[in-house]
Amino acid sequence: MLDFTYFAPTKIHFGRGQISHLSELRQSGDRVLLCYGGGSIKRNGIYDEALRVLGEAGIQVFELDGVEPNPRIQTVRRGVELCRSNGIDMVLAIGGGSSIDCAKVVAAGARYDGDPWDLVIHPQLIEAALPIYTVLTLSATGSEMDAFAVISDLEKNEKWGTAGSALLPTMSVLDPSYTFSVPARQTAAGTADMMSHTFENYFHFEPGSFLQERLAEGILKTCIHYGPIALAKPDDYEARANLMWASSHAINGLVSEGCSPAWCVHPMEHELSAFYDITHGEGLAILTPAWMEHVLDERTAPVFARYGRNVWGVGETDDMAIAHEAIRLTREFFFRTMGMPATLREVGITSDEHFAVMAKKAAAGSKGSFVELSEEDVEQIYSAAL
């Protein structure tokens, strides 16, 4: 196991009714910028409930609404301006990863003199941020408990992840009942996203991180068990609760510290979103089995076999046979059990015209990963997924 420093300071209030803890925002001041998306929080009542608690705590609310899935830098700039012109003390995101990521970069942008896009492409410039609070409404990205944010400039076909300890939320409210209204398509995409975060950390050659591997397998089994239950019965509290806690732990360092490989499927997906504005989790589900097949060889087979044995209970003895079966089961889970789109064509990507330029950028991101990918490798994976 490698040496590491684990820092996960976000206070979590988990369970029904925990939104009452928004009164704790008072510790950071009395003017909050509330960041949210296209209106789901108004339809399901969370918005009204939040305003009631904040009002009772004497907190004045300013709003950044309309945060897009794949949040845009233009929206971040609007948020930074609101912070500057209203003397905002803290930001509160209510929503999924997009609202949270946008709020994080707004919070850092409010403490930075230049354009917030600098903070997206140069994470080392993130030195400070306004305090960040979140109320999670979609289990997927883990942004509620991690130091990352992903922002797009679709006018330039750019989508990049940034990171910094200043982006770690101070406190997050995780009420699984808030995810009852998440549509089936987003429930599936979110489940695929947290599985992909776990895969990115789980497939590596670093010896001795037995505990992290078993924790990762537990998260994967949780997704495989509860994902279909949440689809069949959206208000199943037990399923929504387990998925919610899995999303936070897939990416908060618990399963990555000590083995920390670079991620390679995410950089490939971010290029798909940058060029075609597709749903992150769907892109990951489409790419993952194609990536697994592409990197499977004699050297990687034992690692895929460990996945097949421990997560899927495949009973064969030959590593290569187990690996093939595990990939088949992964494919079947995403595309049959969870009903997700299985090809890039199904999400509207009908030609390979941008694959070469996308592959160039994505291959650079795979340095230090389980299997480093060349531009040609990435192009082949995109073509296989088409």
Ligand code: NZQ
């Ligand atoms: O915008 P609203 O109206 O809120 O609707 C959203 C949106 O349409 C809807 N939704 C969310 N909660 C709901 C709900 N609908 C009904 N009921 C609810 N309770 O779901 C749609 C998708 O929301 P979004 O926030 O975009 O989804 P997600 O949480 O998957 O976030 C995706 C973004 O996060 C980035 C992705 O790249 C993408 O930009 N990621 C962030 C990461 C991080 N910060 O660590 C890591 C990830 O790998 C990922 O890259």
Ligand code: ZN
């Ligand atoms: Zn992801």
